[in-house]
Structures are given as structure tokens and as C-alpha cells.
Amino acid sequence: MSLTISIDAMGGDHGTKVTIPASLDCLKNNPDLTLILVGDEAVLKPLLAQELVAYSGRLSIQHASQCVEMHESPAKVLKNKKDSSMRVAINLVRDGVADACVSAGNTGALMATARFVLKMIPGIDRPAIISTLPSIHGHTHVLDLGANVDCTAEHLFQFAVMGNELVKAVEGIDNPRVGLLNIGEEDMKGNEQVKSAAKLLGLSTLNYIGYVEGDSLNAGSVQVDLIVADGFVGNVALKSIEGAAKMIGFALKEAFSKNYLTKLAGLLAYPVLKSFKKRIDPRLYNGASFLGLRGLVIKSHGGADVLAFKTAIQLAEVEVKQDVIRKISEQVEKTLALRNNA
Amino acid sequence: MSLTISIDAMGGDHGTKVTIPASLDCLKNNPDLTLILVGDEAVLKPLLAQELVAYSGRLSIQHASQCVEMHESPAKVLKNKKDSSMRVAINLVRDGVADACVSAGNTGALMATARFVLKMIPGIDRPAIISTLPSIHGHTHVLDLGANVDCTAEHLFQFAVMGNELVKAVEGIDNPRVGLLNIGEEDMKGNEQVKSAAKLLGLSTLNYIGYVEGDSLNAGSVQVDLIVADGFVGNVALKSIEGAAKMIGFALKEAFSKNYLTKLAGLLAYPVLKSFKKRIDPRLYNGASFLGLRGLVIKSHGGADVLAFKTAIQLAEVEVKQDVIRKISEQVEKTLALRNNA
Numbered sequence: 001m002s003l004t005i006s007i008d009a010m011g012g013d014h015g016t017k018v019t020i021p022a023s024l025d026c027l028k029n030n031p032d033l034t035l036i037l038v039g040d041e042a043v044l045k046p047l048l049a050q051e052l053v054a055y056s057g058r059l060s061i062q063h064a065s066q067c068v069e070m071h072e073s074p075a076k077v078l079k080n081k082k083d084s085s086m087r088v089a090i091n092l093v094r095d096g097v098a099d100a101c102v103s104a105g106n107t108g109a110l111m112a113t114a115r116f117v118l119k120m121i122p123g124i125d126r127p128a129i130i131s132t133l134p135s136i137h138g139h140t141h142v143l144d145l146g147a148n149v150d151c152t153a154e155h156l157f158q159f160a161v162m163g164n165e166l167v168k169a170v171e172g173i174d175n176p177r178v179g180l181l182n183i184g185e186e187d188m189k190g191n192e193q194v195k196s197a198a199k200l201l202g203l204s205t206l207n208y209i210g211y212v213e214g215d216s217l218n219a220g221s222v223q224v225d226l227i228v229a230d231g232f233v234g235n236v237a238l239k240s241i242e243g244a245a246k247m248i249g250f251a252l253k254e255a256f257s258k259n260y261l262t263k264l265a266g267l268l269a270y271p272v273l274k275s276f277k278k279r280i281d282p283r284l285y286n287g288a289s290f291l292g293l294r295g296l297v298i299k300s301h302g303g304a305d306v307l308a309f310k311t312a313i314q315l316a317e318v319e320v321k322q323d324v325i326r327k328i329s330e331q332v333e334k335t336l337a338l339r340n341n342a
Numbered sequence: 343m344s345l346t347i348s349i350d351a352m353g354g355d356h357g358t359k360v361t362i363p364a365s366l367d368c369l370k371n372n373p374d375l376t377l378i379l380v381g382d383e384a385v386l387k388p389l390l391a392q393e394l395v396a397y398s399g400r401l402s403i404q405h406a407s408q409c410v411e412m413h414e415s416p417a418k419v420l421k422n423k424k425d426s427s428m429r430v431a432i433n434l435v436r437d438g439v440a441d442a443c444v445s446a447g448n449t450g451a452l453m454a455t456a457r458f459v460l461k462m463i464p465g466i467d468r469p470a471i472i473s474t475l476p477s478i479h480g481h482t483h484v485l486d487l488g489a490n491v492d493c494t495a496e497h498l499f500q501f502a503v504m505g506n507e508l509v510k511a512v513e514g515i516d517n518p519r520v521g522l523l524n525i526g527e528e529d530m531k532g533n534e535q536v537k538s539a540a541k542l543l544g545l546s547t548l549n550y551i552g553y554v555e556g557d558s559l560n561a562g563s564v565q566v567d568l569i570v571a572d573g574f575v576g577n578v579a580l581k582s583i584e585g586a587a588k589m590i591g592f593a594l595k596e597a598f599s600k601n602y603l604t605k606l607a608g609l610l611a612y613p614v615l616k617s618f619k620k621r622i623d624p625r626l627y628n629g630a631s632f633l634g635l636r637g638l639v640i641k642s643h644g645g646a647d648v649l650a651f652k653t654a655i656q657l658a659e660v661e662v663k664q665d666v667i668r669k670i671s672e673q674v675e676k677t678l679a680l681r682n683n684a
Contacts, residue, residue: 073530136592146525149533183488183577188415191491191574214581218589229578232533235525236575237582239556244586247560248622250478255618262614269611272604276597280590 002032003320006092009039010067010085012104013303022309038062038089064088074112090117093295100296100316118295123336127292128159137223146235153196160228162291165331169322176225179212287312344374345662348434351381352409352427354446355645364651380404380431406430416454432459435637442638442658460637465678469634470501479565488577495538502570504633507673511664518567521554629654
């Protein structure tokens with residue numbers, strides 16, 4: 001199945017230094033893939049002179065005269081950056097030229113632009129950001145990771161419905177185990193939104209397993225496939241995990257760097273430490289999907305390197321192949337119909 | 343300076359198996375310390391026959407006929423467990439017999455009982471739970487870790503005032519750097535409570551450094567001494583970090599257990615891995631303080647082992663010596679006076 005993805009070539013902390021090699025790697029790996037690199041033609045053309053020939057028909061440049069900076073406000077970007085590489089890449093999805101768009105640009109601006117250009121799936125109030133974390137059971141999908149603060153129970157429920165379809169499609173499982181992030185597993189725990197969302201989920205057709213605590217994101221006592229949270233809470237949890245991993249990596253490095261003996265031990269343990277690092281490498285989990293929009297947008301970490309950005313493109317490939325947006329839209333429609341008939 | 347601490351000897355997952363050896367270790371280490379072990383005399387007396395003689399005058403048993411179970415509801419405990427080891431240990435603080443109380447019992451019940459028995463410091467609306475996390479800069483104090491959901495800006499501000507005094511006293515620093523947990527560092531980020539709390543903190547005499555993200559708990563780009571959060575968010579962050587550490591430990595163990603060669607590498611790296619584990623050993627960070635009450639209560643992790651429970655008792659010793667409750671009460675009074683005069 002052939003598929004086309006538009007790449008915001010200028011986005012992210014490293015711009016074309018990362019987006020171009022990652023794109024070329026993906027083209028090499030997947031003969032069904034077509035990429036449209038969006039950005040300043042004067043910059044991109046010389047960098048891709050040979051490849052435009054080598055991948056003729058599968059690689060093209062779409063000119064965009066502007067760039068979105070990493071700290072620009074979404075409102076300003078919407079107003080003043082109508083010809084940004086980010087916006088033009090999303091326009092290609094709207095126009096049906098591309099099946100998905102990948103950007104490492106500023107999250108707020110990307111979300112605002114995607115929402116403005118692509119519009120929401122009818123029945124969904126707010127878009128949400130979903131991504132994957134490694135866990136001792138494999139991995140866990142989590143949403144919302146920061147698109148929304150102050151979510152109502154209905155928002156949390158909508159996130160669960162959308163996330164459930166994504167997990168089914170991407171993981172190829174029938175009944176993902178869905179948990180609701182809370183500060184305890186007992187019924188009485190939590191705030192009003194979470195308690196009401198638990199009721200909605202309990203009455204739904206989802207495989208809702210109940211409340212889960214923060215440790216379930218990486219290391220719950222049972223496998224959870226999808227964890228639903230308010231965007232404030234989900235974002236803090238994600239960043240806390242990033243910080244913990246960074247600190248532990250720092251302490252490990254420190255311990256092995258203490259003196260000659262520890263350095264020697266580190267040398268001997270190097271292959272093991274390398275395979276360990278690979279198991280939890282955040283670059284292999286890069287790529288967050290925006291759910292709730294009428295088109296597929298994948299956000300890469302701003303600081304992504306080539307491997308990480310490649311992972312984000314590959315995530316887009318999988319979601320396009322699995323027709324995630326259509327499945328979500330259909331499920332949302334079904335859920336609404338069920339509710340209206342109830 | 344002599345000090346007396348009451349120990350809920352029956353609390354926690356392991357009860358006396360942990361509380362007694364940890365208590366005896368602390369008595370051995372600090373000749374100024376007196377401990378009152380609270381629990382069923384018929385159980386405790388035979389276990390302490392020799393030690394009651396050896397530590398005569400510094401170790402005693404206070405009988406309590408009931409135990410609080412780990413999953414009992416706070417309301418039921420308050421009503422039906424008036425002679426529990428937990429309640430009696432807190433009563434000793436109220437009556438001035440003990441300077442602080444340490445319990446590994448059920449958090450909700452401990453908080454409800456402590457609040458009921460000890461009452462709040464005038465001017466503080468809600469008690470909060472504060473604890474310490476290891477960070478690449480040393481460590482970070484964080485509150486609230488789960489006593490409250492749905493905090494207002496005023497609550498967050500009160501947490502900051504109390505936490506600031508605790509950090510000053512315990513760390514011996516003049517102007518702790520105070521951060522507010524948020525989902526971004528820019529002014530526009532966050533929910534209404536956090537934005538309003540930022541204004542209150544900005545106008546205060548605290549050394550408020552602004553918003554910090556979840557990664558600052560363990561690995562911020564700058565040192566933050568105190569991080570203030572809503573209890574829901576703080577609890578999820580704490581548990582997420584626990585889960586991340588567990589998962590990373592699991593992956594590390596897995597990597598070193600793969601085959602004979604990796605096991606040999608593990609053996610050679612053993613001293614290094616041991617010193618690394620010690621650096622981030624959660625047992626050395628065990629012990630959370632309840633702030634806002636007119637008496638000192640330290641909550642140990644329910645699953646604490648001897649070393650961890652000892653750490654919690656030692657935390658109580660430090661907070662008693664530093665007269666934390668008096669300092670907090672005075673600061674709250676000053677803050678209120680300032681505001682009333684403004």
C-alpha cells in the first residue's frame with residue numbers, strides 16, 4: 001500500500017540536520033513511502049540534489065517561506081505564519097495530498113494550526129495528544145499528554161474512546177485494557193472529574209479495568225494498554241518519568257566514572273549497558289499523535305535526533321496503514337449514536 | 343537536646359518486624375532519643391523484654407488494643423478505631439508526651455486521624471504531604487503528594503509558605519528556591535489555579551523562581567529546593583517516578599541476567615552497581631511530613647523495610663530538633679499579618 005507523508009523539514013531544534021537524514025532513511029526502508037519535504041526551497045534543494053533524482057517520484061519539495069520558532073505563541077503563529085513549513089505541511093493533509101504530517105516544531109503552535117486547518121471530528125470536543133511509554137510488560141499508550149488542562153469527565157471519556165481505537169489499530173489487539181489515572185485504586189479516591197469519568201467508562205463497551213496509579217505508566221502490577229488522564233496530569237507524569245530516567249542515567253554514569261577500577265568495570269559491562277539503554281531508549285518511543293482531528297498529525301520531540309525523528313515518521317506510516325483516523329471517526333459516531341439512543 | 347518520638351509499632355505492611363528493629367537501631371544511634379512504641383502490649387512486651395531493660399528510661403510501651411488495616415476507610419477508622427496504635431501514637435503528640443509520631447500505616451487514615459486529633463495551624467486551610475526526591479543537584483522537596491485534590495491558588499500558596507519553612511529548617515538554607523509545577527515554563531501555560539498561585543508567589547517574600555516542569559523533580563536544568571503542586575498532580579508525579587525507577591531497575595537486571603557473559607560482567611560491575619543503587623535508593627528518601635497540623639506526624643511508606651523505616655524516624659528527629667512546627671506556625675502568622683495589613 002503506497003502512502004504519502006508530509007514532513008515539516010524546518011521544524012525542531014535541529015531542523016534539516018535531523019529531518020533530512022531521517023526522511024531519507026525512511027524512504028530507503030519503505031519502498032511504498034512517498035515523502036514531501038516542506039520548507040524553504042532555497043535551503044532544501046541543494047541539500048537534496050542527488051536524492052531528488054535517486055528517489056524520483058517518491059521525494060519532492062514543497063516550498064514554504066516561513067518557519068515557526070520553538071517559543072512562538074500559538075495565536076501569533078496562526079495569525080502571522082500562514083506560509084510556515086508547519087502550516088503548509090498540514091495543508092497537504094487537509095487537501096488529501098498527504099496521508100499524514102510529521103513535525104518536530106513547537107507543540108502549541110502545531111496543535112493550534114492542526115486544529116484550525118484540519119478541524120475536529122464531529123462529536124469530539126477537544127483534541128488530545130497520545131504517545132507510548134516503555135513498561136515492564138512491553139509498553140503503555142497514554143493520553144492526554146498536555147493538549148488540555150481542566151478536562152471534564154466527558155473529555156476524559158472521549159479521550160478513552162479515541163485512544164482505544166488507536167491502540168486496537170496500532171497494536172492489533174481486540175480489547176485494549178483501559179485504565180484511568182488516579183491517586184489510588186479505591187473508588188473513593190480522586191477528584192470529581194475522574195470519579196465521573198470512571199462511571200462513564202464503566203457503562204461503556206470499553207474494556208475498562210479501573211483506576212491506575214502513576215507507577216502503572218511504566219511498571220504496573222498488571223498490563224494496561226491505555227491510560228487516560230487530564231492533559232495537565234499526563235504531561236507532568238511524562239516529564240517526571242523523563243526526569244527520573246535522566247537522573248538515573250546520570251547516577252549510573254557517575255558510578256562508573258568514579259575511578260580507574262570503576263571505569264574498567266564500565267568497559268567490561270559496556271555491551272550489557274548498551275543493550276540496557278536500547279531497551280529503554282526514549283528515541284525509540286518518539287512520536288505523539290494528535291487525536292480528534294480530521295487528519296493525521298504526528299508530533300516529534302523538538303530535540304529529536306535522526307533516530308528519534310525516524311521513529312516518528314515510522315509511527316505515521318503505521319497509523320496511515322492502519323487507517324487510524326477513519327477508525328476513530330467511525331467509533332466516535334457509533335458511540336454518539338449509542339448514547340443518543342440510550 | 344533530648345527528644346521523644348511515638349512509633350505506631352503495628353502500622354505498615356510488616357508491622358513489628360520492621361518497626362521494632364528500626365526503632366532499636368535509632369535508639370542505639372542517638373543517645374538523646376526516647377521512643378514510645380505504641381501497640382498491643384501482649385505482642386510488644388515479649389519482643390522487647392531485653393531492650394526495655396537495656397534502654398531503660400529511653401524505651402517504653404504504650405498499650406493500644408486496635409490496629410488500623412492498610413485499606414480501611416479514613417471515616418471508619420476515625421469512628422471505630424479510637425484505641426488503635428495509630429491514634430494513640432498521635433494522641434501522645436497532642437498531649438505533649440511525644441514531640442513527633444511516626445507511622446507506616448494507611449495514609450488516608452493517618453491524615454484523617456492526625457487532622458482530627460492535632461487540629462490545623464490557624465490560617466492554614468488544608469494539610470499537605472511533603473517529601474524529598476533525589477535529584478542530580480542533590481535532592482528536591484515536593485508538596486502536596488496526595489492529601490488534597492482540587493487545590494485553589496490560595497492552597498498552593500499556603501503549601502509554599504509551609505514547605506519553605508520546612509526546607510529552611512531541615513536544609514539549613516536561607517532562601518530556598520521555590521518552583522510551581524506546571525506543564526510549561528511560559529506564563530500562558532497551565533490551569534487557572536496554577537496561574538493565580540504564580541501571582542501570589544510572585545508578590546510574596548519567597549524566593550519564587552517560576553514554573554518548573556515534571557523533569558525538575560529529579561533532573562531540572564537548575565536546582566529547585568521546593569516544588570509546589572496540587573496533591574493529585576504531585577501524587578501522580580511521585581508514583582510515575584517510582585514506576586520509572588522500577589522499570590529501569592528491571593531492565594538493568596534483565597540486561598545483566600541474559601547469559602553467562604552478561605552475568606560475569608554484572609559480577610565485575612557489582613560494586614559499581616551497588617554504589618549506584620545506593621545513590622538513588624528510595625529507602626534513603628523514605629518519610630513524608632504532614633504539614634499544616636499543630637503537631638509533627640511523619641508517614642513512612644507502608645512497605646518500608648528496616649532501613650527505610652529508620653530513615654523516617656531520623657527525619658522525625660531532624661524536624662523535632664529544628665522545631666519545624668513552631669517555625670511554620672510563626673511564619674504562617676506573619677504571612678497572614680502581612681496580608682491583613684496590605
